[in-house]
Amino acid sequence: MSFPEDLGKSLRKGLEAVREKGEQLTRYAQLKLDVVNLGRERDSLYGRLGRAYVESKGESATLEPLVAEIERVSRELTEREEALKKLGQQVEGAEDTGTPGVDATPEAAAAGMGEDAAGTHPGEVKP
Numbered sequence: 001m002s003f004p005e006d007l008g009k010s011l012r013k014g015l016e017a018v019r020e021k022g023e024q025l026t027r028y029a030q031l032k033l034d035v036v037n038l039g040r041e042r043d044s045l046y047g048r049l050g051r052a053y054v055e056s057k058g059e060s061a062t063l064e065p066l067v068a069e070i071e072r073v074s075r076e077l078t079e080r081e082e083a084l085k086k087l088g089q090q091v092e093g094a095e096d097t098g099t100p101g102v103d104a105t106p107e108a109a110a111a112g113m114g115e116d117a118a119g120t121h122p123g124e125v126k127p
Contacts, residue, residue: 027087028087031084034080038080042070046070
């Protein structure tokens with residue numbers, strides 16, 4: 001193979017790896033957002049349960065639908081947290097993108113537009 005062919009093959013391979021890692025990081029960030037939102041939803045349901053308890057003077061018929069909803073959200077939250085943990089372990093291998101200075105850790109993906117410890121923004125190439 002000639003140099004241009006080798007270079008093209010190497011570039012395609014590198015771009016494919018970056019694309020795959022980007023997809024993993026996107027899934028990780030979405031799961032992280034789901035976990036946060038489900039936690040907020042569960043907290044809100046607990047507040048509603050407390051209010052319903054006081055207003056109904058503890059009638060179980062009034063409280064049972066809220067308790068069932070809290071249990072459902074808690075199960076879903078646990079499932080998402082487990083999926084997040086599993087994906088986080090897979091993404092750990094994404095730290096080495098092969099591109100010097102590119103931070104592809106799950107923490108960088110979840111951090112959004114903030115700066116990392118080196119003072120650069122996620123995805124920014126470090127000198």
